[in-house]
Amino acid sequence: RVPDVVIRRLPLYLRVLDEIDTDLSPIISSQELGERSGVTSGQIRKDLSFFGVFGKQGVGYSTVTLRAELRRILSLHQEIYVGLVGVGNLGQAFIRYGVSQSKKALPNEGLRMVAAFDRDERKIGQQVAGVPIYSVQHLPGIIEKLRISIIILTVPATAAQAMFDRCVESGVKAFLNFAPVKLAIPEGIRVHHADVTLELESLAYYS
Amino acid sequence: RVPDVVIRRLPLYLRVLDEIDTDLSPIISSQELGERSGVTSGQIRKDLSFFGVFGKQGVGYSTVTLRAELRRILSLHQEIYVGLVGVGNLGQAFIRYGVSQSKKALPNEGLRMVAAFDRDERKIGQQVAGVPIYSVQHLPGIIEKLRISIIILTVPATAAQAMFDRCVESGVKAFLNFAPVKLAIPEGIRVHHADVTLELESLAYYS
Ligand SMILES: NC(=O)c1ccc[n+]([C@@H]2O[C@H](COP(=O)([O-])OP(=O)(O)OC[C@H]3O[C@@H](n4cnc5c(N)ncnc54)[C@H](O)[C@@H]3O)[C@@H](O)[C@H]2O)c1
Ligand SMILES: NC(=O)c1ccc[n+]([C@@H]2O[C@H](COP(=O)([O-])OP(=O)(O)OC[C@H]3O[C@@H](n4cnc5c(N)ncnc54)[C@H](O)[C@@H]3O)[C@@H](O)[C@H]2O)c1
Structure with missing residues (x-):
């Protein structure tokens, strides 16, 4: 392997x-x-x-x-559907960036941001860069319907494990986690943890 | 080396x-x-x-x-002062996160977010998580006064090279760049380029 x-x-x-x-x-x-x-x-x-x-x-x-x-x-010769949970400052920035990057790709291949999820009533039903924001209540159904296979987690630390678990139950196998928590990760699920702090700490060497 | x-x-x-x-x-x-x-x-x-x-x-x-x-x-046994340019969605999220992470460190050591810079009049003079937002006009003076040695660039692509150059002229040697541009980088300056797309592309393998 x-x-x-x-x-x-x-x-x-x-x-x-x-x-x-x-x-x-x-x-x-x-x-x-x-x-x-x-x-x-x-x-x-x-x-x-x-x-x-x-x-x-x-x-x-x-x-x-x-x-x-x-x-x-990398399976990028076909379309890979990406979802995001937690449409706050970080989430909104990544949706816009993801959509702008996808525009450069050929049609029918590569990463596509297709859905975002939140629990804030004021955000549900809105859009960011054309990506619809759904309620986390409907997450399992949307993930299945849109064949989402990668989830970006940009929720607060307190919500991360629960949202991760819900996505795993819905069949998602690959995650990019930004929440500052060490997730309990079942076998067969891949989680990459992003942390700006680690980047900054290595840059401190050169400062 | x-x-x-x-x-x-x-x-x-x-x-x-x-x-x-x-x-x-x-x-x-x-x-x-x-x-x-x-x-x-x-x-x-x-x-x-x-x-x-x-x-x-x-x-x-x-x-x-x-x-x-x-x-x-890594020089983290002393205080390292970090600044951020471009207080948009991404910038605001990183300021808050950076401040919350610093709270866990001991006083007088580690990374400290001390200033943010923008050109938007409505943002200049405001604060995010207690970090003051200055005008980019005052960037050289503030960088010197606060002894900022790492800069996070979260400006739009069109502004990235100019802001990078201004920080380099002001003595900054280490950068974390989020703008989707390949910067022209002088000798002796270290730039780490962060890209969520690269993370997602490696996750596609597992999806
Ligand atoms: N790893 C890093 O380098 C890094 C950098 C910045 C921020 N962060 C982390 O990213 C996360 C998001 O940061 P932010 O500044 O965008 O926060 P934010 O408060 O602006 O956004 C959080 C969003 O999540 C939503 N939310 C809360 N609970 C939810 C739930 N149970 N289900 C669905 N959505 C829910 C909120 O309604 C909000 O829209 C935080 O955990 C923060 O610590 C990490
Ligand atoms: N690398 C990645 O993975 C990744 C992910 C998300 C966003 N991005 C990039 O990060 C950047 C910021 O994204 P965002 O969604 O927060 O954008 P944004 O539009 O919300 O914020 C940009 C901010 O920069 C300020 N600004 C513009 N020109 C400036 C200048 N000359 N000097 C100082 N400030 C200036 C604006 O006033 C605004 O506050 C963009 O370049 C985006 O493409 C990268």
Whole structure:
């Protein structure tokens, strides 16, 4: 089974390949891919070998093929529906950002923000960047109907475990959690915990 | 020189050590530290050796000493002043979160959010969680007076390079950038780019 730390690097490689004009650059060496993604060329080759992807010795990788491979590995060659729970300051910013980023993607593929959930009566029934806000009461039904497979949790700490549990019961397997709590996570569910504090603490080294 | 990817792991180790009762657990093995931070024990030992920190063979590290060492390496044993530019949805959420997290730290050490900057007249002179919002016109003076050494950029893409440049001119060396632009970065300045999209793309693998 592929370590999570490897999976987390794949989008970095994909980002570099998305920015390349593949007509101008049909080949990329692991050195150049490494410099542009901030990873050693040895690490890249090791990561990609997990998926049976090997470059041409002494030459590198086909940019077109590698990009397609990475998108397929990450399931981004098809549409992936994302929902968000907790439409506060953080939630609203992420909905807008997510929608603006999706506009750059091709139709019928990649991440799509399709629903948001809250319990605040004044927000339910509204929209943010065209994404409808539903009541958390209707979360299970909406998740199933819209085939949401990733949930972003931007609720207060006190609400996080309960909202996480409800989404797990509704079949969601992948979460990006911003609430400052250590969630109790069942087997088979992947949670990435985002924390600006960790980023700032590593930046303190350079300050 | 220590690779940035190593520096970024240090706050993960520090977080594990912050959560340990050092009276109950005076020693931690690299295996346990690895399991709890999601990193292999080999990687931990390699990372720490960069700083001349070595565990006791077959035993592990003193939790009290290692925690103090990591805080010192990251300069968190003293106060580090953080500023934020762009007090929109994202900015406001991070100010509140940053202030709530700082409350848990000991006085006179760790990260402190001390100022925010915006150009919106309705926001200038207001406060968010007790953090004053200044005009970007006064940014250089405030940065110097409050000895701000890390800046969080949460402005729109169009404003990011100009705001970054102004902070660099004012002496800031470390940035956490959320704006979706690739900044032109001078030598000696460290920028960590945060992107929810990269997190979501790696989660797509598990969805
Ligand atoms: N990890 C980080 O780096 C980081 C940074 C900033 C904020 N945060 C955290 O993100 C969360 C959101 O922050 P914010 O500033 O946007 O908060 P906020 O108070 O502005 O928004 C919270 C939203 O959640 C809704 N909500 C509350 N309980 C709910 C429930 N049971 N079900 C559904 N919705 C519910 C509220 O109605 C509100 O809309 C907080 O937990 C905060 O600590 C984390
Ligand atoms: N990287 C990510 O994962 C991610 C996620 C969400 C948002 N974003 C980005 O973060 C940024 C902020 O998002 P938001 O939703 O909070 O936006 P917002 O529009 O709510 O807030 C922007 C703020 O910046 C201020 N501003 C504009 N120009 C300025 C200038 N020249 N100097 C100082 N302040 C200025 C505005 O007055 C406003 O207060 C955007 O660039 C957005 O694309 C990134």
